[in-house]
Amino acid sequence: MSPHLIGMTRESTRPPRFDAPFRAQFAELVRWRRDVRRFRPDTAVDPDLVERLLSLAVHAPSVGLSQPWRFVLVETPARRAAISDNFARANRAALEGYAGERQARYARLKLEGLAQAPVHLAVCADEATSAGHGLGRQTMPETLRYSVVAAVQTLWLAARAEGLGVGWVSILDPEAVRTILDLPVQWSFIAYLCIGWPEEEHDDPELERHGWQARLCDEAMKPLRR
Helix, strand or coil: CCCCEEECCCCCCCCCCCCHHHHHHHHHHHCCEECCCCCCCCCCHHHHHHHHHHHHHHHCCHHHHHHCCEEEEEECCHHHHHHHHHHHHHHHHHHCCCCCCHHHHHHHHCCCCCCCCCCCEEEEEEECCCCCCCCCCCCCCCCCHHHHHHHHHHHHHEEEHHCCCCCCCCCHHHHHHHHCCCCCEEEEEEEEEEEECCCCCCCHHHHHHHHCCCCCCCCHCCCCCC
16 A cells, blocks of 8 residues: 555545645646657557556546546557548648748647557547436536546546656547547547657646747636635
């Protein structure tokens, strides 16, 4: 048992108590959770490790305990190639939406690691799930998809704790992804993740490092008070 986790077993009904070193490490984990686009392509990820990450991801919170996340490991070379082509088309279209120096800067960015990442994972929401019996989403049905995003974030932090990198590829045509992966009709495509061992490590976002967007100051992010 970790020395940072005090007084807890699986059978225990007492909540865990996390000590100060653990809390400090968790803060570091959050700061080092970066969107990775540069992977070591010659270093595989143990399938058992992927399974462990998914087993943690499914403990994320979900509206009404609906547990709507559905995972697809994309392993077929033809499907991976089709996803890469999808990205290339969507990226060209996005580039055309900028002009001047902003367009030139966009063109220099590395926005995916599809060719290098050993693991490709599509994450979906089962819109027809009967789990949870609709609790909590009668007025805000979008919370079903938010629940899936919570699972993605849980997986991301778990991967980072193992030293793995994760990149979320959002420059994709969702309907094309659905067709490429032959997804069930009731599943909504939420995220396409690249997972692998990072080629380099940074504690700042790549987009900040390459001058696309500076981090907003703490003052700008303070909550409103009503």
